[in-house]
Amino acid sequence: MxxxxxxxxxxxxxxxxxxxxxxxxxxxxxxxxxxxxxxxxxxxxxxxxxxxxxxxxxxxxxxxxxxxxxxxxxxxxxxxxxxxxxxxxxxxxxxxxxxxxxxxxxxxxxxxxxxxxxxxxxxxxxxxxxxxxxxxxxxxxxxxxxxxxxxxxxxxxxxxxxxxxxxxxxxxxxxxxxxxxxxxxxxxxSTIDREIKPQHQSLTNMQLQQAIDYIQDRLGGDLSLIQIAENINISPNYFASLFKQKTGISPHQYVIQQRVDRAIVLLQKTDLRISEIASRVGFSSQSHLTHHIKRATGMTPKQIAKIRRS
Structure with missing residues (x-):
């Protein structure tokens, strides 16, 4: 203080x-x-x-x-x-x-x-x-x-x-x-020039794919905006806006989307506990997983797993 x-x-x-x-x-x-x-x-x-x-x-x-x-x-x-x-x-x-x-x-x-x-x-x-x-x-x-x-x-x-x-x-x-x-x-x-825009930088298709591959390989762990950007040699301060220009969604939204998709696959094809699936796909808790799956599908993880069993 x-x-x-x-x-x-x-x-x-x-x-x-x-x-x-x-x-x-x-x-x-x-x-x-x-x-x-x-x-x-x-x-x-x-x-x-x-x-x-x-x-x-x-x-x-x-x-x-x-x-x-x-x-x-x-x-x-x-x-x-x-x-x-x-x-x-x-x-x-x-x-x-x-x-x-x-x-x-x-x-x-x-x-x-x-x-x-x-x-x-x-x-x-x-x-x-x-x-x-x-x-x-x-x-x-x-x-x-x-x-x-x-x-x-x-x-x-x-x-x-x-x-x-x-x-x-x-x-x-x-x-x-x-x-x-x-x-x-x-x-x-601030006292500096107010117009802050990416200058002479764009996200190529190859860089986008490299970023996606990096995210997919580390989906189950903590992902950092800085780490993703540095992996494809783009300034972290530009990466989020350039990624959204290319995909229509922010890096964070993309990561959530991919974690939900992978969790649904595990719910449909395995007998793993929901808490273990949450951990494997990078959600901080079972409740966090449930929140995002219900938001995306309208169903809970238990309901998705029950459909598989039936």
């Missing part, structure tokens, strides 16, 4: 602020091994207060999830006021300090304000920008205070859902979401 100074001048951590304001951490990706990104869901009390946020090494974004609250921000000797609400974003760019005055909730019918906090390591933003051929050097985010941005909000909520389920959809899905989140920020909230 970064250090924050109160208006009384004594530095206190966000953890101590949480305790003082009776805030409760609902969920966190801290123990999930996610690289370059931290996603945490809090329920903050709505008491007024003032904070001075020093320059931080990483980028922090806050997404309000509750009812409107009035905030005043001072950055670079300029005051900004806004009533923030669900769908808005607040950015704490790395390397820039700011002052905040929190007036509290607008309405009086609730006690806590749910908030989503996302920390992005500066080197992750710089790495993605360099891979997208935006040159070298530190990437700076512009000030975004109370911007209403539903597309970014929706990606953030999908990341939060992955935290809630313990990463149920897998590493490939999480990587795709993180990449989409970072690229969206680079396009819309």
């Amino acid at each position: 970064p250090e924050i100074e109160s208006t009384m001048g004594s530095p206190i951590s966000l953890v101590e602020i949480d305790e003082q304001l009776s805030e409760a951490l609902v969920s966190s990706s801290r123990q999930m091994g996610w690289k370059g990104i931290l996603v945490e869901h809090y329920r903050h009390s709505e008491e007024p207060g003032e904070l001075e946020v020093p320059a931080l090494p990483d980028h922090w974004l806050t997404l309000p999830l509750g009812k409107p609250a009035h905030l005043t921000q001072k950055r670079d000797d300029t005051l900004h006021e806004s009533t923030v609400q669900k769908g808005d974003i607040i950015c704490f760019p790395a390397g820039r300090s700011s002052y905040w005055h929190i007036e509290g909730r607008v309405s009086d019918d609730f006690d806590y304000q749910p908030m989503l906090h996302i920390q992005l390591q500066s080197r992750l933003m710089t790495h993605v920008a360099e891979k997208l051929e935006f040159g070298q050097g530190q990437v700076e985010l512009v000030n975004c205070f109370g911007n209403h941005d539903l597309p970014l909000h929706n990606i953030a909520m999908l990341l939060a859902a992955e935290v809630e389920t313990g990463g149920l959809m897998g590493e490939l899905y999480r990587e795709s979401l993180t990449q989409a989140f970072v690229i969206y920020l680079l396009r819309n909230y």
Whole structure:
């Protein structure tokens, strides 16, 4: 957690602020091994207060999830006021300090304000920008205070859902979401050129087949977007969009589709337990397998196996 100074001048951590304001951490990706990104869901009390946020090494974004609250921000000797609400974003760019005055909730019918906090390591933003051929050097985010941005909000909520389920959809899905989140920020909230498009790169039929073969050979294990892309010598930041251009679906959707197809074959042709089939085709659990098979076929794995026996 970064250090924050109160208006009384004594530095206190966000953890101590949480305790003082009776805030409760609902969920966190801290123990999930996610690289370059931290996603945490809090329920903050709505008491007024003032904070001075020093320059931080990483980028922090806050997404309000509750009812409107009035905030005043001072950055670079300029005051900004806004009533923030669900769908808005607040950015704490790395390397820039700011002052905040929190007036509290607008309405009086609730006690806590749910908030989503996302920390992005500066080197992750710089790495993605360099891979997208935006040159070298530190990437700076512009000030975004109370911007209403539903597309970014929706990606953030999908990341939060992955935290809630313990990463149920897998590493490939999480990587795709993180990449989409970072690229969206680079396009819309950074100081670099906003038009981010694959330049001089395309996915040949041979590369597509190599990617498919790689996926098929490792369908039962953890698949990484980076590993698939590097295997065919394509930038991971381009691979997902190029793959979708060729196939009409994302790499994650393709992997799920192939795992479901292989699971159905095993259900129809073997007497393996459903939990063992789930493990063999790369699903994290039997319930995960059941969810996707029912979504694809309208039947449960037991019903498919029963048809084979009859």
